[in-house]
Amino acid sequence: MAFGPxxxxxxxxxxxxxxxxxxxxxxxxxxxxxxxxxxxAQTTASDQDKxxxxxxxxxxxxxxxxxxxxxxxxxxxxxxxxxxxxxLAKEAKQALPLQIIDRREIERSGATNxxxxxxxxxxxxxxxxxxxxTGTLSGGPETAAIHGNQSGTLVLLNGRRLPYYGSQTxxxxxxxxxxxxxxxxAVEKIEILTDGASSRYGSDAVAGVINIITKSEQQxxxxxxxxxxxQGGHGLNxxxxxxxxxxxxxxxxxxLRAYFVAETTEAVLAxxxxxxxxxxxxLQIDGNTWWQKANYGQYSAPAKNYRDAxxxxxxxxxxxxxxxxxxxxxxxxxxxxxxTQGNMTLYPKxxxxxxxxxxxxxxxxxWVLFAEGLVGRYDQITVPNGSYWSKDVPNEDGxxxxxxxxxxxxxxxxxxxxxxxxAVLGLRGxxxxxxxVTSVSSGKxxxxxxxxxxxxLSRLTTLSLPPEVIGxxxxxxxxxxxxxxxxxxxxxxxxxxxxxxxxxxxxxxxxREWMETENGPVGVGVGLDVRREAVFYEAPVYNNxxxxxxxxxxPNFDARRSNWATHLEITAPVGPDSEIxxxxxxxxxxxxxxxxxxxxGWKWKPHRSWLxxxxxxxxxxxxxxxxxxxxxxxxxxxxxxxxxDWLAVANQGNPLLKPERSMQTTWGMRFxxxxxxxxxxxxxxxxxxxxxxxxxxxxxxxxxxxRLRYVVDGEILQPNQNLGKxxxxxxxxxxxxxxPTDIGRLRVTLRGTHMLKSVNQDAVTGAMLSNVARSxxxxxxxxxxxxxxxxxxxxxxxxxxxxxLHYRSGEQEKTVLIDADGQxxxxxxxxxxYWTLDxxxxxxxxxxxxxxxxxxxxxxxxxxLRMAMQxxxxxxxxxxxxNYLGRNLRVKMDYKF
Numbered sequence: 062m063a064f065g066p067x068x069x070x071x072x073x074x075x076x077x078x079x080x081x082x083x084x085x086x087x088x089x090x091x092x093x094x095x096x097x098x099x100x101x102a103q104t105t106a107s108d109q110d111k112x113x114x115x116x117x118x119x120x121x122x123x124x125x126x127x128x129x130x131x132x133x134x135x136x137x138x139x140x141x142x143x144x145x146x147x148x149l150a151k152e153a154k155q156a157l158p159l160q161i162i163d164r165r166e167i168e169r170s171g172a173t174n175x176x177x178x179x180x181x182x183x184x185x186x187x188x189x190x191x192x193x194x195t196g197t198l199s200g201g202p203e204t205a206a207i208h209g210n211q212s213g214t215l216v217l218l219n220g221r222r223l224p225y226y227g228s229q230t231x232x233x234x235x236x237x238x239x240x241x242x243x244x245x246x247a248v249e250k251i252e253i254l255t256d257g258a259s260s261r262y263g264s265d266a267v268a269g270v271i272n273i274i275t276k277s278e279q280q281x282x283x284x285x286x287x288x289x290x291x292q293g294g295h296g297l298n299x300x301x302x303x304x305x306x307x308x309x310x311x312x313x314x315x316x317l318r319a320y321f322v323a324e325t326t327e328a329v330l331a332x333x334x335x336x337x338x339x340x341x342x343x344l345q346i347d348g349n350t351w352w353q354k355a356n357y358g359q360y361s362a363p364a365k366n367y368r369d370a371x372x373x374x375x376x377x378x379x380x381x382x383x384x385x386x387x388x389x390x391x392x393x394x395x396x397x398x399x400x401t402q403g404n405m406t407l408y409p410k411x412x413x414x415x416x417x418x419x420x421x422x423x424x425x426x427x428w429v430l431f432a433e434g435l436v437g438r439y440d441q442i443t444v445p446n447g448s449y450w451s452k453d454v455p456n457e458d459g460x461x462x463x464x465x466x467x468x469x470x471x472x473x474x475x476x477x478x479x480x481x482x483x484a485v486l487g488l489r490g491x492x493x494x495x496x497x498v499t500s501v502s503s504g505k506x507x508x509x510x511x512x513x514x515x516x517x518l519s520r521l522t523t524l525s526l527p528p529e530v531i532g533x534x535x536x537x538x539x540x541x542x543x544x545x546x547x548x549x550x551x552x553x554x555x556x557x558x559x560x561x562x563x564x565x566x567x568x569x570x571x572x573r574e575w576m577e578t579e580n581g582p583v584g585v586g587v588g589l590d591v592r593r594e595a596v597f598y599e600a601p602v603y604n605n606x607x608x609x610x611x612x613x614x615x616p617n618f619d620a621r622r623s624n625w626a627t628h629l630e631i632t633a634p635v636g637p638d639s640e641i642x643x644x645x646x647x648x649x650x651x652x653x654x655x656x657x658x659x660x661x662g663w664k665w666k667p668h669r670s671w672l673x674x675x676x677x678x679x680x681x682x683x684x685x686x687x688x689x690x691x692x693x694x695x696x697x698x699x700x701x702x703x704x705x706d707w708l709a710v711a712n713q714g715n716p717l718l719k720p721e722r723s724m725q726t727t728w729g730m731r732f733x734x735x736x737x738x739x740x741x742x743x744x745x746x747x748x749x750x751x752x753x754x755x756x757x758x759x760x761x762x763x764x765x766x767x768r769l770r771y772v773v774d775g776e777i778l779q780p781n782q783n784l785g786k787x788x789x790x791x792x793x794x795x796x797x798x799x800x801p802t803d804i805g806r807l808r809v810t811l812r813g814t815h816m817l818k819s820v821n822q823d824a825v826t827g828a829m830l831s832n833v834a835r836s837x838x839x840x841x842x843x844x845x846x847x848x849x850x851x852x853x854x855x856x857x858x859x860x861x862x863x864x865x866l867h868y869r870s871g872e873q874e875k876t877v878l879i880d881a882d883g884q885x886x887x888x889x890x891x892x893x894x895y896w897t898l899d900x901x902x903x904x905x906x907x908x909x910x911x912x913x914x915x916x917x918x919x920x921x922x923x924x925x926l927r928m929a930m931q932x933x934x935x936x937x938x939x940x941x942x943x944n945y946l947g948r949n950l951r952v953k954m955d956y957k958f
Contacts, residue, residue: 142220142498144252144272147261147586147630147644148572149496156642156664156674158729158743158793160184160253160812164276167248169854169863171901171915171951173287173300174324175248176203176240179271181867183814183848184255184793187211189237192940193932195406196445198557200228200477200508202239205271207255208747208789208814209844212236213267213682213723215258218243219274219433221500222592223483224564227508229596229687231618231694232712232755232781236265236685239506242437242481244415246285246302247320249276255743255793257725259680260644260660263590263626267680267723268747275419275433279306279318282958287913289326292921292947295333296408300324314423321416328410328442332403334945336923337938340402340447341390344878344888344928351878351886352392353928355936356402360451364463364531365389366397368453394881401447402935404472407945409443428490435504439479442513444472445934452521457528465526468535469546473515476554480507499569507561516551524549558615560598567591572630580634588628595621596686616694620686623651639665648681652689656681656720670734680723684753688781690714699758699777708777710758715781723749742794751783752821757839760825767825785822788829789844791815805857813849836892836939837929838875845942846870862902869942870894876929893925895943911955921948 143150145157162178172178180188180203187209194201207214216223216238223242229235251273258266282305289298301323308316331337340356359366359374365386366376376397378386385397392398415437422430449466456463487500530542538546572586600615628646635641642662649655660678667673693713701708729743761767761777771778796811820829836843847870854863871894878886901915924943933939 142570144217144220144270145254145256145258145261146642147570147588147628148584148632149498149570149586155666155672155731156640156662156676158255158674158727158745160255160795162251162253164249167245167251168903168913169852169861169901170865171899171913171917172245173289173298173951173953174241175243175245175273178245179205179240179251181850182253183812183850184208184253186845186848187842187941190940191408191411191441192938192945194409194441194477195443196934198510199230199235200226200510201409201441201443202226202237203241204237205240207253207269207271208745208791208816209819209842210268210747210789213265213269213749215262215266215270216240217262217270217272218435218483219485220272220498221485221502221568222564222566224481224504224506225562225596225685227479227481227506227562228477228510228558228560229562229598229685231616231687231690231692231714232779235687236682239439239479239481241413241439241479242415242435242506243273244302244320244322244417246304246322247275247318247417247419248273250274255745256676256727257678257680257723257747258660259658259723260628260646260678261588261630263624263646263648263658264681264683264720267682267721267725267749275417276318277421278309278316279304279320280309281306283955284958285953285955287951287953289949289951291329291949293333296327296329296946296949298324298326310421310423310429315421317418317420319416319418322413324411324413326408326411328406328444329408329946330403330444331405331407331447331935334407334923334938334947336926337407337935337945338400338403340400340936341392341398342926342928342936343390346878346886346888349880350391351880351888352390353876353878353930353936354390354392355930355934356400356405356447357390357392357398358401358448358451359396359398360449360464360466361399362449362466362468362535363533364454364465365399367456367461367463370460391881392879393883403447404444405447405935406443406445407935407938407940409441411439411441413437413439424488424490427492428488431485431487431489431500433485435481435483437479437481439481441477441479443475445475446473448472450515450517450521452524452526454526454528454531456531463531465531467521467524467546469538469543470517470550471515474513476511476513478509478511481505495571495573497569497571499567501565501567503563503565505561505563507559509556509559511554511556513554516553516555517549518551519549521549555602557602558598558600560596562597563595565593575631578634580637581640583634584632586630590624590626590628592624593621594624594686595619598687616692618687618690618692620690622686624683625649638667639663644678650683652686653684653718653720656683670732672731672733673729674731675726675728677726678724680725682721682723682753684718684720684781688714688753689716689718691716693778696779701762703762706775708772708775710777710779712755713778713780718753718781719751719783721749721751721753721783723747737799738797740794740796742792744790744792746788746790748786748788750786752785752787753781754784754824755779755781756784756824759839764825782824784824785827787821788818789816789820790818792817802855805855805860807853807855808863809851809853811849811851813847816844816846819844834870834872836872836874836927836931841931843872843931843942845872859905860903863900865899865901866896867899868894868896871925874927874929878928888928890928892927895922895924897922897944909957913951913953913955915951916948917951918944918946918948923947 188206189204205214223238226239254270258270285302287300303321306318310316341354343350343352379397385391388400389397417435419433450470453462454465483504485502489498569589574582575585576583597619599617626648630644632642644660646658658679662676665673693711695711698707725747727745731741733739761771792815798809800807819833820831832840833844834846850867852865872892875889878888897918899917903913926937
């Protein structure tokens with residue numbers, strides 16, 4: 062079998078197609094049956110065969126009974142799953158570039174939730190976060206993205222997959238896990254593998270893996286109450302965390318843990334931050350005013366614009382002064398437009414409740430049964446558009462038609478209601494020299510998008526308002542005028558669409574020391590994974606529309622597929638100071654066929670202080686179920702300057718879409734002379750081919766061949782395709798210094814990523830284009846050249862305090878500006894680098910009391926203004942790259958009963 066990803070169509074029968082893997086599968090099945098059979102056997106055959114007679118009982122003498130309080134006999138299962146490896150071990154392998162964030166570091170960080178903790182790491186960029194939900198119709202998951210590769214980052218909970226985000230689409234990247242549904246209070250540590258791991262986990266582990274590992278023990282009852290107050294008081298956060306635990310596995314033969322989280326956050330509007338307050342921005346270049354436009358309108362209350370008898374748009378303030386008043390822009394010569402961005406949501410209002418429970422039960426001295434369950438709800442409420450419903454109102458003599466916002470009907474509010482549940486049942490233990498972990502799990506993520514406010518029962522064409530309202534503030538409207546408006550208000554919410562994803566999994570892992578050599582044991586690990594995926598989408602709002610309209614605009618769909626995989630890993634010493642690892646994996650999908658991947662690794666430790674490591678591996682990412690469907694979805698309309706006509710833009714799924722294929726290499730070193738100093742660096746490269754994507758509207762319209770192929774019957778068709786390749790290369794580094802002092806232990810840590818290369822192939826020209834420190838100009842993402850965090854903490858017995866400095870380097874931005882006469886200017890500017898300083902402290906007041914306080918962004922630095930727009934609908938900001946809350950104070954109190 063060739064080493065590397067290989068995709069084959071399913072032309073043979075399933076049995077013949079997988080015959081090379083039959084032996085591995087048979088081995089896996091036999092090993093699977095072994096632990097369950099052995100775990101349930103509570104008596105031995107020799108005991109059962111001995112007859113018990115009355116004579117034997119009479120002749121038997123008994124010693125005095127002595128009651129001794131001894132712990133339950135239980136052989137501690139010390140070997141656990143290691144992120145990125147199929148071989149169970151006591152600790153993580155130094156051969157892997159693994160970043161570990163333990164519980165102490167989590168507490169020192171001051172993070173209030175898992176999303177914040179992970180997204181602030183320097184290795185993360187270009188993830189989806191809370192600010193991205195404004196204006197989108199596809200939902201607002203908050204995700205992780207190792208080295209900027211969101212869909213190539215696999216997120217696990219205790220080594221097992223969670224269901225994808227529930228609102229899937231035909232086009233785009235939605236194969237992600239929402240981090241909101243894992244309570245941080247339950248997390249013991251987080252392992253981040255910054256190396257591809259498809260040979261262990263299969264699809265989605267192209268860039269790396271994040272394994273969230275929860276606590277293995279919790280004693281008593283704990284309550285944690287916290288709050289966050291941002292600058293200006295907007296975005297107030299309040300949270301309550303409850304924890305409960307009972308039993309110790311080694312002493313009692315069982316343990317139970319439960320965690321409950323309730324959290325609410327108030328919205329932050331665009332007008333609450335100066336950098337996001339304006340819907341249009343101007344630059345003075347060569348004596349001319351050039352505009353970047355995003356959110357603006359001609360209507361207002363009181364009405365300022367009107368159309369005269371000839372239909373010409375006029376504004377009295379502009380006619381008197383020659384300029385527009387504050388909050389208005391002269392975007393078109395002689396006209397004034399109002400800023401509508403201020404009331405849009407910068408960060409939405411959120412409401413979250415989570416319940417996470419775990420338990421372990423000793424079956425005998427070799428086997429433990431474990432289970433876990435997760436249920437949660439998470440609501441996000443946004444104002445996606447700053448424009449009100451509007452009406453033309455004539456003046457007394459009818460010579461003017463004033464453009465009036467009907468403010469009493471309120472702005473439209475959009476709500477995403479997320480619901481999730483996930484359950485796991487498994488067994489771990491050892492038998493006949495093998496270590497086993499096996500489990501079954503089932504999870505579902507459900508998302509409902511609805512409009513809750515600002516809706517109409519009927520069109521405003523029949524609404525009649527007197528001229529007096531033209532110059533009034535909405536608060537001054539008479540009861541009669543409000544009564545005239547009220548019948549048009551819809552008070553019931555309107556469900557726009559609903560979707561869910563479901564994942565059912567079976568996982569089996571077994572490993573052992575295969576043989577001994579003079580340099581150490583040879584380890585072997587085998588595994589079997591079986592998954593069943595399902596996706597569903599429905600747009601009830603269009604149920605009464607024609608069938609043709611439903612199919613073309615927001616088609617309903619549902620799809621299912623199954624996947625099984627076997628994998629094998631061997632680790633062997635090749636000398637007293639080095640070892641090698643080799644792994645192979647075969648995946649079989651019911652919809653597109655099979656994929657093979659492999660990985661080879663090497664570790665060399667010439668001195669107790671030095672370690673060198675390297676790896677080479679191949680990977681893949683399967684297309685999502687939605688991307689493979691042959692359905693078509695209309696997105697929007699665009700103007701074609703060649704035909705002077707409007708064209709519909711429609712995305713379409715593609716059943717022939719192939720998996721993305723990847724190859725990664727890593728070379729690293731670590732220097733750890735003692736416990737006081739550790740440092741290391743890993744040089745990595747990730748090459749991806751057959752990238753999922755669609756041709757842009759400009760790539761279609763500006764290319765004659767593409768125009769002929771994709772513009773059909775007044776419609777621009779954008780099918781999902783495998784488009785070109787990408788290459789990324791960078792350096793991850795870390796340094797940690799621990800130094801005991803007279804006043805406590807000092808800890809200084811530096812973590813960072815330096816990006817050397819990030820290029821993507823243009824689908825039309827074939828040119829490799831870089832997005833390192835570049836934004837705009839057609840890019841939807843940008844990669845910072847440098848990201849790092851420098852932190853220091855002083856630890857004492859009852860007090861810990863510290864500070865963290867976060868830095869992101871600047872970038873060049875390109876966009877097109879337009880003046881009031883419609884002329885265009887290609888603009889190139891500079892977005893400067895950005896840093897923030899956080900301080901945090903924690904006091905152990907009493908054994909049961911703990912107080913934590915922190916100030917995030919102590920100097921209240923706001924991110925720099927951005928003129929180029931990529932993903933966010935708000936001008937001036939991009940919430941993926943910086944936090945716009947400003948300085949915020951956080952206080953948290955813990956009490957343990």
